[in-house]
Amino acid sequence: MFRRLKNQLLIAFLAISFFSLVQAIINIQLSKRKEQAENISLLVHALEINVLEQAKSINDFFTYETCKEDFFNSKFSHHLNTRNKLQKKYSELTTCLYQNTIFKKIDKTRSIENLTRLSDSLNRHIDSITFLIHQxxxxxxxxxxxxxxxxxxxxxxxxxxxxxxxxxxxxxxxxxxxxxxxxxxxxxxxxxxxxxxxxxxxxxxxxxxxxxxxxxxxxxxxxxGEKDNSALRLKLDRVITAMMFETQKINGQYNEYRTRIYQNIKNTSIGIFILIMCIGLFLSILLSKLITKRITLLTRNISTFVKSGFTINTKIDTANTNDEIGLLINNFEIMRTEIIDQINHLEKTVAERTEEINTQKEHILKQNRKMRDSIKYAKNLQEAMLPTSHYIAETIPNHFIFFQPKDIVSGDFYWYRHIKNERFDVTVLAVADCTGHGVPGGLMSMLGIASLSEICVKKDVQSASDILDQLRIKISETFSTKINGQLLKDGMDIAIVVLDHANFSLQFAGAYRPLYFIRNNELVKIKGDCMPIGRYHNNNSFTLHKFELKKNDLFYLCTDGFVDQHSKTHNKKYLEKNFKELLQKISTENLNNQKTILETEFADWKSDTDQTDDILIVGFKT
The missing domain is CATH 1.20.1440 (de novo design (two linked rop proteins))
Structure with missing residues (x-):
């Protein structure tokens, strides 16, 4: 019995080993084909990236270096130098693809030759343009x-x-x-x-x-033709576009080839798998006939032991325990006893660990409640510093405020102050979007509110542009200390208006934020300057926009939270174009209705999508 069972198992093992070896050899060949396809994929992808990086380097050259004296003084371009290095890499990639025997079969449209020709043309255009720019x-x-x-x-x-x-x-x-x-x-x-x-x-x-x-x-x-994208610049752009088109063609041809290769590999693997499964099934049926009553008894005992949750310990009665099956039964009984002992020990350990985890959970929940209470208190502080609608109505009776923070504390804020003395009678209104949202944005908003109050009240600054200039200085001085060797670049985007009640006029200045103005049902966007309140390479003074007011003029100040809100339903952002159309559409409504419409539109657009940023819109009518 011992030798017969051993020999039959050995024969079954050798048969499975043989077919496994055959499968391994076939898999090695398939892996080589897959590796060759992946190598081509890496080259094609690198070629696409190279063309895009060359286009970026050329565009950066026109954008940044042709208007700097360093380029004309040194006659050296960092971006063109980068592009030249990319060009060398480009030549290496095209050469590798051209010399690849598999790729030659894929490239039916001779795109590599076209790319080489286009690259030469690109070099000529760049040389011509560079010479003319120097001239x-x-x-x-x-x-x-x-x-x-x-x-x-x-x-x-x-x-x-x-x-x-x-x-x-x-x-x-x-x-x-x-x-x-x-x-x-x-x-x-x-x-x-x-x-x-x-x-x-x-x-x-x-x-x-x-x-x-x-x-x-x-x-x-x-x-x-740089300024109007014509002449040589247009030719240059067309060459780059043609190169991108050729790389896309190459990618498309390669994808078709890869699909065929992967399908062949898949079909072959499935075929081999089915064959080995059939052989294994045949051997299993053959060997199952050798299983004795003791194996059936052992199987039933194992099943009963498992179903009982590893708790029943019933001895298996067997006459012969000297062969392999008898040894298996004895080992199972030893293992069963060990499992029961281990389960009892683990149950005790789990109970102890569960109690410890519950204690830690309660501690974490307590800490979380403290944190949320602190943040809610910070919200109360922030709300206390924001002007009430009733306070604003003293000088701007027709207005609304749509304020919906993303988190408990907001990085957006609005600021209002009526200043009246012997020299002037003005109202200052500002809407700002600080760096970040939540607690960091809330801290920045408190700094912005305090700084505006100091500038407009203590320093008596009344010009909208001067207020922003002073605010930028204040924020930059506040963040003048280096953290880890670097200066903080946090700041805010802000739009500010100054209403002169005596002259019935309005001033506006903005840092990355515009003013929307509706008169006679016609909407006009007055852009702010393209620089923030904070550290920036350009420290020019902010632009002052000033104009006379008329009765029933409508003005809107806002942050970018509304237009940047994403919608899962529409799979896009709201965008400024739709926002301006909405403002013009609701301009005939009273301001309370306008606020309601804006809130409804935002809720409908957002639907079940998470809010992406703080929302703040302030509208008023003269």
Whole structure:
């Protein structure tokens, strides 16, 4: 009995081992094919990324370096240097793909050759544009530098009326900023008038040289086409677009190939799996005939033991315990006894651990309640610092405030102050969006409220732009201490208006936040400056917008929470376009109804989506 069972089990093991070896060999071959496909995938993906990075480097060159003197002084471009390195990597990738025998079968449209040709064309366009940009120059360099030199020479010679040379420089600057033909014509026409009145030969020569330099610069701008995306710049963009299209074609061809390969691997694996399962089933049926009554008895005892929750300890009666099955039964009885002992020990341990966990849970819940109570108290403090609607109504009776924080404490805040004395009678109203939301945003909002109060009341600053300038200084000074060797860049976006009740006029200034203005059912957006309240590389003064008011003018100040709210239903953000249409649509309603409509629209749009940011909209009517 011993030898027979052993030999049969050995034969079954050898049969399974043989078919497993066959499966392993086939799997190795399939893995090699899959690895080859993955290698091509890595090359294709790297090529796509390379083209996108080249496009970014070129765009960054035009955006950041062509308007900096360092580039014209050193004649070195970090972005073009990065692009050149990417170009070398690009050549290596295309060469690898071109030399890949499998990829040659995939690339039916010869996209690699097209990419090589497009790359050469891209290099030529970049070289041409770079040469022209150097020739054109910037400020004191190149043709623009010559033009400025002649202009300064004319100014110093005093041979031209200062107002006329000032107008020439204004036309020159308007062209550089706006790139419009009318400024070229105005410049040249004024030059003709000045030349007609000029009595000095040397002065006339300088004026002509100034004109020639200006027109050379205009001609080079036209050839480059950077400002209106035409000419060489348009050709450059088309080449980059063509390269992206070719890489997408390559990716599409590779995806088709990979789908076929993976399907073949899948079908082969399934076939081998089914074959081995059939063999295993056959051997199982064959071996099951060798199972004796003792095996059946052992199986029933094991099943009973498991169903009882590992608690029943019934001895198995068997006559022969000297063979493999007898040894198995004896070992099972030993194991069963050990399991019962271990379960009893574990039940005791689990009870102890459960009691310990419950104690820790109660402690955590207690700490959580304390934290939430602290945050709620912070909310009360913040709400106490916000002006009430009744207080605002003293000078702005027709208004509404839609304020819905994301968390308990808000990073958005609104600020109001009526200042009346012998010199003026004004109302200052501000809406701000601080960095972050929740507790960090709430702390920043408290700092903003305190700073505005100090600036407008103690320092007596009444200009909207001056208030923002002073607020920026205050915030920057507050965060002047370095944390881990770095200065904090936290701050806020803010829109502020100053209503002059005596003159019935309004001032506006904004830091990344606009003012929406409706008059005669026509909505106008007055943009704020593209710089925040906080540390920023540009410290120019904020722009002051001032205009006269009329009866029933509507104004809206808001943060970006409403327009940035995402909707799972629509799978997109609300967007400013829809927000402006909504404001114009509800402008004929009274302000209380407007607030209700805005709240309903926001709730319907958000639906079951989590709120993404604090919401704050303040509207008022003159």
């Amino acid at each position: 054109r120059g910037f400020k004191d360099y190149g043709i623009e530098g010559e033009m400025r030199m002649h202009a300064h020479q004319i100014e110093r010679s005093n041979c031209v009326d200062p107002s006329e040379i000032l107008m020439l420089r204004r036309h020159e600057k308007d062209y550089i900023i706006r790139n419009e033909q009318k400024y070229i014509d105005k410049f040249n026409n004024l030059i003709i008038e000045i030349l007609a009145k000029s009595k000095s030969r040397n002065c006339s020569i300088e004026i002509i040289l100034y004109k020639n330099s200006f027109n050379k610069m205009v001609e080079i701008d036209r050839i480059i």
